[in-house]
Amino acid sequence: MTTAVAAPFRFFSLQVVRTRRLGPSLVRVTFGGDDLREFRSDGRDQSLSLFLPHPGQPAPAVPVELGDGWWQGWRELPDDVRAVMRSYTLRALRRDAHGDTEDTAEIDIDFVLHGVEPGAAAPAGPASRWASLAQAGDRVLVLGPALADNRAIRFRPPEGTDLVLLWGDETALPAASAILESLPAGTRARVWLEVHHAGDIQDLATEADAEITWLVRDEKSPSALDAIRDAELPPAERPYAWIAGESGRVKELRRHLVRERGIDKRRVTFVGYWRKGLTEEQLRERGE
Numbered sequence: 623m624t625t626a627v628a629a630p631f632r633f634f635s636l637q638v639v640r641t642r643r644l645g646p647s648l649v650r651v652t653f654g655g656d657d658l659r660e661f662r663s664d665g666r667d668q669s670l671s672l673f674l675p676h677p678g679q680p681a682p683a684v685p686v687e688l689g690d691g692w693w694q695g696w697r698e699l700p701d702d703v704r705a706v707m708r709s710y711t712l713r714a715l716r717r718d719a720h721g722d723t724e725d726t727a728e729i730d731i732d733f734v735l736h737g738v739e740p741g742a743a744a745p746a747g748p749a750s751r752w753a754s755l756a757q758a759g760d761r762v763l764v765l766g767p768a769l770a771d772n773r774a775i776r777f778r779p780p781e782g783t784d785l786v787l788l789w790g791d792e793t794a795l796p797a798a799s800a801i802l803e804s805l806p807a808g809t810r811a812r813v814w815l816e817v818h819h820a821g822d823i824q825d826l827a828t829e830a831d832a833e834i835t836w837l838v839r840d841e842k843s844p845s846a847l848d849a850i851r852d853a854e855l856p857p858a859e860r861p862y863a864w865i866a867g868e869s870g871r872v873k874e875l876r877r878h879l880v881r882e883r884g885i886d887k888r889r890v891t892f893v894g895y896w897r898k899g900l901t902e903e904q905l906r907e908r909g910e
C-alpha cells in the first residue's frame with residue numbers, strides 16, 4: 623500500500639471578485655477562481671503569502687512553472703518585475719459561495735489601508751496601495767494551504783486551557799475575529815482589540831463567553847500594555863494567550879504576560895505582523 627502525502631501549500635491563481643470598505647482603515651477583498659477547489663483550511667489565524675503585481679503589470683510575476691525552484695527564480699527577477707510578496711490572513715473561506723457548486727468558492731482577506739489617506743505621516747506600502755485600488759478582475763497569486771491543518775495556523779490552545787487571552791491590532795483583527803468564531807461555546811475569553819478609529823470597530827460573532835475591549839487610538843484609549851496590566855483576569859489554572867500585531871507591542875505584551883503575570887511561556891503564542899519603520903522585505907532580510 624502506498625500513502626499519498628499531499629503537499630501542505632501550493633499556489634492559487636485568483637482574481638478579485640469584489641471589495642467592501644469595512645471602516646476608515648480596513649477594506650475586505652473577496653477573491654475567486656477555479657483553483658480554490660483545492661484550497662483547504664481550518665481557519666483561525668490561517669496565514670497566506672500573497673503575491674501582487676506592480677502598478678501597470680497585468681499579473682504578479684512569480685515563476686511558478688519552476689516548481690520547487692520558484693523561490694530562487696522569483697528572487698532573481700529584477701526588482702521592478704518581481705511580484706510583491708506580503709503576509710495576510712484568511713478571514714473567511716466560503717466553499718459554495720453562490721449555493722450551487724464548489725466552482726464558486728471564495729475567500730476574503732481584510733487589508734489595513736495604512737498611508738493611503740491624503741497627508742499620511744508615512745507613505746503606503748505596496749500591499750496597502752494595491753488594496754486601496756483593487757477592482758474586480760485584478761489578478762493575484764496566493765501561496766496558501768491545500769491541507770486544512772497546516773503550520774500556518776498558529777492559534778493552538780493546549781488541551782485543558784481554561785482561559786483564552788487575545789490581543790491584536792488592526793492587522794490581526796481578521797485573525798482574532800476568525801479565532802473568536804472558532805471558539806467552542808462556553809470557552810472563557812478575554813480579548814483586547816486595538817484600532818485607529820472608532821469606525822473600525824466591528825461586530826464579532828462568537829459562541830465563546832468572551833469579554834471584548836476595543837482600544838481606539840484616536841480616542842486616547844489606554845495603551846494595550848496599560849489596559850492589560852490593569853485588567854483583573856478571571857482565575858485560571860491553564861490560561862493560553864495569543865498576541866499579534868506590531869512587533870514592538872507584541873514583545874512588551876509577551877514580557878508582561880510571562881514575567882509579570884507568570885504565564886508559562888509555552889502557553890503564549892506571539893507573532894509580529896509588522897514592524898514600525900520597516901517593510902516586509904526588510905524584515906525578511908533580517909530573518910524576522
Ligand SMILES: Cc1cc2nc3c(=O)[nH]c(=O)nc-3n(C[C@H](O)[C@H](O)[C@H](O)COP(=O)(O)OP(=O)(O)OC[C@H]3O[C@@H](n4cnc5c(N)ncnc54)[C@H](O)[C@@H]3O)c2cc1C
Pocket residue numbers: 669670708709710711712731732733734735736737744745746747748749750751792793794796797893894895896897898899900901902903
Ligand atoms: C502572519 C501574518 C498575517 C498578517 N495578516 C494581515 C491581515 O490579515 N491584514 C493586514 O492588513 N495585515 C496583515 N499582516 C500585516 C501585513 O503583512 C503588514 O502590515 C505588511 O507590512 C503590509 O505590507 P505593505 O506593502 O502595505 O507595507 P510595507 O511595504 O511592508 O511597509 C511600508 C511601511 O508601512 C509600515 N506599515 C506596515 N504595516 C502597517 C500598518 N498596518 N500600519 C501602519 N504602518 C504599517 C511599515 O512599518 C513600513 O514603514 C499580517 C502579517 C503577518 C506576518
